[in-house]
Amino acid sequence: MIKPKFLLFLVAIIALALIVFVVVSEQNDTQAYIQKIEIEREQRNQTFKISAESPIAKRDSFQGLQYFPPNPDWRIKARVEYIKKGKPVAIAMTKSDPEPYLPYAYAYFSYQGKEYKLMLLHKTGDKFLFLPFYDASNGKETYKGGRYINNVAFPKGEQIVLDFNYATNPYCVYNPDYTCPIxxxxNKLDFPILAGEKMYQPPSDKSP
Known part of the structure; x- marks a missing residue:
């Protein structure tokens, strides 16, 4: 027969082992997530450097884009409110006539005790939702005209994850020949989102 004291000790050991397992699993998941983002950023740099479709005009002197370190805390869970029977709205462009986007849903989330709402857009033919936004870092750490999360997966229920580590600059930041949605x-946030891509620093025209 197992003595009560030994049984309590055994339960405590098992509980501690479970806690360690959960902590290690979370750490491994976090490292895998960070590594995934870093690999994707490097691939984007390589594409911008060598692709004929790159928006970078001077690819020979392109040194890469600048990002905030990947931070899982900027994966924000939001409540989805679908916009039923939404009609296309005209989204202003930087250098051309407005283009139609469908307001698909609102994403509600809390940050530092305050609730915010962002409108998710969809353009006919696209496989993802589009989230253009402003935040308080614009004009300082990030581009003054706002940034985008381009590949927001369609929500399957009442929740969605907005991952601001994937926030990028519009193409018109790299090349004035492009026109981009404003x-x-x-979609204006009053706090800084220090995640994703930083302000673009174009290559210097001076010879090394």
Missing amino acids: PPKE
């Missing part, structure tokens, strides 16, 4: 006023 984030709507509904």
